Amino acid sequence: MSHSPDTADSPLGKSTTYVDQYDASLLYPIARAPQRAAMGIHGQPMFFGADLWTAYELSWLNLRGKPQVAIAQIMVPAESTHIIESKSFKLYLGSFSGTRIADAEEVRQRISQDVSSAMWSGGEKRATAGVKLVLADDFDNAPLHELDGLSLDRLDIECEHFHPAPELLSSAVEEKPVEETLTSRLLKSNCPVTGQPDWGSVQIRYAGPQIDQEGLLKYIVSFRGHDDFHEHCVERMFTDIWARCHPTKLSVYARYTRRGGLDINPWRTSHPGPMPASIRTARQ
Template structure:
């Protein structure tokens, strides 16, 4: 039984303010004051005994992908937190080594505003005082999606500098390099490098099927792009994939197809919805005799989804023999 319960009858009896005016009630007032102090002290002691959970940055929080360059989202986690559990003294380790991070969802804009993507390998020395929290790194890399860089080297230098400042090492001690992640695409024509025009940012903000153009020549082609980016309607985070287009009909202008694909970068929808939109837009604007569209998306939680949609192509069975980067 707590003090509050024991003192309740006394508090009720003397709840009238006029009952406290005489000195004869001083002992009661003193007892109540002491009881209140005891309750406050007990609450403070309980709070001190409750362990404080270390802040984990954005881990466990729902966060939308940043749309502007945001190095401040990177969050450090001290290595000492895990090493003390191993009995290692702060700042002294009996080994050498590095942490190799493979980042498959790195994309930025080049000097013309055209989206570029690649897999970046980060090598962080194990003697750095911190590691970078993985979700914060993902959000940081997402924040580069609409930032222009004069060159690929400038983009990599920026990543190297920002990550090094968080893990606590010199930029020269941390490696950030673009590694080859393009899967074999024999028999497919990639449209990602055919556009030579400047791309205004407004083109990247709204799906625009009117960008699709044909030349009139009837051809049979297999086209692909590794620049498919849409937004998950649940998490607001980008989904990345390779788009495979097989068709027979008026030749689709490759640069116009690339511009159409990058116009989907802020489109919200599940993987299936994205592939269905592309299928319908190409069918309406380009009028192919046969069409099949496949989306090969990067895996999430060990699962990758690969929607296939066809129109006048035959049964939509059999996965196209091509893979997305990272698959």
């Protein structure tokens, strides 16, 4: 069981009134530090990266009152002090629905400014949330693609652990290093407040001693009964693999299925490189 996040005042798991007039105060930030401390991470983490959100239920009114629709892709850097609680994000985006706004660029700017303020929660802003809007005319061009890599799901394994079990992880430290990309569609965790299931796919890119694939798949499955937010699950995976398998490079990227019109796709990496393309999988 994970350390309980500070959600006492959040809308998560509560009956909620949905508003249709723009309200930036609906965004509810949750500090990253307590969950990182529970994993033994104090101060600057050994990773960086981003939380890549996709919002499929974004709509507003133009100045003549005609509804407009778009898909928003939002990038929250992992260096920010806070994550955004997902139900509050849904309520915030919903507040655009009855609001007259001049154009899509103004919507994009408002989302960027508001999320940037929330993810630093009153502290010094050291980075800005990236926001891209995909307009309706471009929906037909939106790609769908499974995560690249060798699927671990081909392995016929026996699973006995359904809470994170890092002891399942090992690597061939005495053998020649490798560089490979491994994937699984068997990731599942649970919301730490409501207990609702969170389904996802995960991609692990690394260089270094070859990771035992059966142990890695069993480890991924061991999150099945774990209660935590998506961002913290990926950080726990990164931390455990880094400590147990001793790679020289490591990236962990998960794409979770959407809930409430939102998907959250955390990416954590040990080294500089291009951010993963925001391309949804079939289940998203």
